[in-house]
Amino acid sequence: MPDPIAASDISVPEAIVAGDVLFGAVLGDRSLNSTITETFHKEEAHPPLTDITVRAWSVDAPVMIRTTNIRSDFRYHHKSAALSASLGSASILITAPQVPGNPFLPFAEHPTTVLPTAISSNWNDLAGGGLSEKIYQRLLELAGLTAGWNGAGSLGMNASSLWSFIAFWKQVGQFSVEPDLVLTPSGHLQAEWSKNSMRCLEIDFRGSGENSYFALIDGRRAVIEGGSSIKEILRIITSYRDGVALTWQYEQKK
Amino acid sequence: MSKKNKREANHRLEPSFSAQSTLARFVHPHFKKGERLSSAAFLPNPGEDHLSVNSLEVESLPTIAEHYRRDLQKDEQKVAIACRKVYAYNKGASVAGISVIRNQAIGKWMFLHEGAPTPAYKLRATPLSMSHSGVEFIRAFHDEISKKRFSRRMAGHPPGRVHLL
Numbered sequence: 296m297p298d299p300i301a302a303s304d305i306s307v308p309e310a311i312v313a314g315d316v317l318f319g320a321v322l323g324d325r326s327l328n329s330t331i332t333e334t335f336h337k338e339e340a341h342p343p344l345t346d347i348t349v350r351a352w353s354v355d356a357p358v359m360i361r362t363t364n365i366r367s368d369f370r371y372h373h374k375s376a377a378l379s380a381s382l383g384s385a386s387i388l389i390t391a392p393q394v395p396g397n398p399f400l401p402f403a404e405h406p407t408t409v410l411p412t413a414i415s416s417n418w419n420d421l422a423g424g425g426l427s428e429k430i431y432q433r434l435l436e437l438a439g440l441t442a443g444w445n446g447a448g449s450l451g452m453n454a455s456s457l458w459s460f461i462a463f464w465k466q467v468g469q470f471s472v473e474p475d476l477v478l479t480p481s482g483h484l485q486a487e488w489s490k491n492s493m494r495c496l497e498i499d500f501r502g503s504g505e506n507s508y509f510a511l512i513d514g515r516r517a518v519i520e521g522g523s524s525i526k527e528i529l530r531i532i533t534s535y536r537d538g539v540a541l542t543w544q545y546e547q548k549k
Numbered sequence: 550m551s552k553k554n555k556r557e558a559n560h561r562l563e564p565s566f567s568a569q570s571t572l573a574r575f576v577h578p579h580f581k582k583g584e585r586l587s588s589a590a591f592l593p594n595p596g597e598d599h600l601s602v603n604s605l606e607v608e609s610l611p612t613i614a615e616h617y618r619r620d621l622q623k624d625e626q627k628v629a630i631a632c633r634k635v636y637a638y639n640k641g642a643s644v645a646g647i648s649v650i651r652n653q654a655i656g657k658w659m660f661l662h663e664g665a666p667t668p669a670y671k672l673r674a675t676p677l678s679m680s681h682s683g684v685e686f687i688r689a690f691h692d693e694i695s696k697k698r699f700s701r702r703m704a705g706h707p708p709g710r711v712h713l714l
Contacts, residue, residue, distance in 0.1 A: 437579065445577050446601065446621060448594035477580055477587045480594040487587060492705055497588060499697070508693050510701060522694060545585055 411438035413452035420461045425468045430476070437478045450482030455502030460484045463500065463525050467533075471541035488543040496540035498528060511540050564606035564682065566658060566670040568636040568651075572602040572682065573610060575617045576629035576711060586711055590631060591641075591700035599683030604672065605632070607680035614714035616678045627713045633703060635670065638684055642669070645699040647689050660686040 414421065414435060421431065438452045463486075464471075474486035479499060489495035493515075499508040506522035511532060519531060532540055564570065580590040593600045603613045610630065617628045639649045639658065649669045652659050658669040662685075669686045690696045 440579070446575075446594055448596040450595060475582050475585075475587070477589050479589045480592050485587070485589055489585060497701075499693075506693075508697055510697065512701075520694065520698070522692075545583065 411435075411441075411452060413438045413454040413457045416454040417457050417461060420458060425465060426461070427473060430464075430473055433476050434484075437476060437484070440478055444478075445480045449480040452478055452484065453482040453502065455505075456483040456500045459500040459502060459507060459525050460486060463498070463529060466529060467538075467541055470538065472544050475545075488540055489545050490543035491546055494540075494543055496532065496543065498525075500525070511535060513540070562607065562679075564604040564670075564672055564680075565656065566604070566606075566635050566682075568634065568639070570635050571605040571632050572635060572638065572670075572684070573605060573613050574600070574602045574631045574633070575621045576631050578622070578626070578629065581629050581711065584711075586631065586704045588697065588701040588704040591703040592696060593687055598688045599671070599673070599685050600687050601673075602682050602684055603678060603680040604682045605680070607672070607674075607682075608678070610712065611714060613678070613680060614712075620677050630712045630714060631703075632710055632712060637703070639669075641699045641702040642686050644702045645690060645695040647686050647695075649686055660689055662686075662689050 421434075426434070434457065438457070441451050443449055444451070460476075472488065474488045477485050477487065479485050483499050483501055485497055485499045487495065487497045494513050496511045497509065501507045507525050507528055508520075508522045509528045509532070510518070510520035512518050512520075513536070517535070519535065523531075532538060574591070576586065576590045580587040591600070603616070605613070608616075610632070614628050614630060617630065618625070622628050635658070642649045642660065647660055649658050649660050651657070652666070659666040660669045661667070667685060669684070671683045671685050673681050673683045675681050687696070687699070690699065
C-alpha cells in the first residue's frame with residue numbers, strides 16, 4: 296500500500312463529465328502502484344445526492360494516472376458536481392464550479408478530455424500502435440460521432456473495429472501511407488487508400504473473430520474483394536504487386 | 550406566388566422514377582475528402598430496409614439542400630449532396646447482383662424480393678420532406694459484399710456529381 300497522498304498533491308481538472316473520461320491527475324514526482332477510487336456524487340439533481348458510479352483508476356506512469364473504461368452517464372447531471380477521490384487512507388474532495396449554459400460541455404478554461412468509449416477501451420493499444428498525431432486526431436474525431444450521427448440507426452464507433460485497425464496498422468504502418476479514415480453507418484472503421492478514381496483500396500475493419508471486408512481495385516488490371524480475417528487480408532494486399540495499394544495517395548485533379 | 554413556390558410549381562407529388570430522373574442523397578461531411586467521396590456514403594444505416602434519397606422530381610435541389618442542412622447536418626455550413634440518376638442506381642444494383650427491370654404496364658422499376666416483384670423506388674414523404682424516397686432494392690442484398698459493391702459503384706462517379714449547396 297503506498298503512502299497516503301494528501302489532497303494538495305493531486306490536481307484534477309474540474310468538469311462535468313459525460314461518457315468516458317480521462318483525467319490527467321498530476322502527482323508531482325510521486326510514483327504510485329495502486330488504484331484510486333473515484334466517486335461521483337450527483338447533487339441538486341433528482342433524486343438528489345445519488346452516487347453515480349465508482350471506478351478504479353489505474354496508475355500507468357510515475358506522474359500520470361489515467362482512467363480505464365469509465366462509464367458514467369452524466370447526461371442528466373446538472374451544474375455542480377463534486378468529485379472525490381481516495382487513495383489508501385487519504386481522500387480528497389474537489390468541487391467543480393458552476394457550469395454556465397450547457398452543463399455537458401467541458402469548460403474552456405478547465406479543459407478536460409472526454410474520451411469516447413472506443414478510444415478509452417483501446418487506450419493501451421493506441422499508445423503503442425505507432426499512430427501519427429494526424430491519425431490519432433482523426434480517430435478521436437470519428438469516435439466522437441455518437442449514435443444517430445448519420446440519421447436514425449447509425450452507430451458510434453465500434454471499439455472492436457478500432458482494435459482491429461490498430462492491430463493492422465502496427466504491421467503496415469512502417470511502409471504504408473496514411474489512409475483516409477471514415478466511420479461506416481454501422482460504426483465500423485473503414486480505411487481507404489486511393490490513387491485516383493480507378494485505383495483504390497478500402498478495408499472495413501470488424502471485430503476480432505469476424506470477417507473484415509476489403510476491396511482492392513487496380514484499374515482494369517485487378518479487382519480483388521471479399522471478406523476474411525485481417526491476417527488474410529493483410530497477406531492478400533501485401534502480396535499484390537508488393538503491397539503497392541498501401542502506397543496509393545490521392546492525386547487531386549489540377 | 551413566392552420564389553420558392555414558383556420553384557416548386559414545376560414539380561410533382563408522385564415521382565415517376567424514370568431512368569433519367571435524379572435522386573439526391575445527403576453526404577455526411579466526414580465522407581467527403583477533397584473531391585473524393587467515400588463509399589460509406591452509400592451504405593444504409595443498420596435496420597434500414599431502404600436507402601434514403603430525395604427525388605428531384607418532387608422538390609428542387611435548393612429545397613432539398615435546406616432540409617439536409619436543417620434536419621440532417623444541423624448547421625449553417627454548405628451541405629454535400631450526391632446526385633445520381635435512377636439508371637445509375639439500377640447499374641449499381643446490377644453490379645451487386647440485383648436485377649432491376651422496368652414494368653412498362655405500371656411504369657415502375659421492379660426487383661425480386663423474396664420471390665415477389667417489388668417496386669425498386671418508392672416515395673416515402675415525411676412531414677420534414679415531401680420528396681423523401683427510398684431505394685428499395687437494397688433489402689435484397691444478402692451479404693456485406695453486395696452492399697459494398699453497390700456503395701463503391703455509387704460513390705465512384707465523377708466528383709462533379711457531388712453538389713455543395
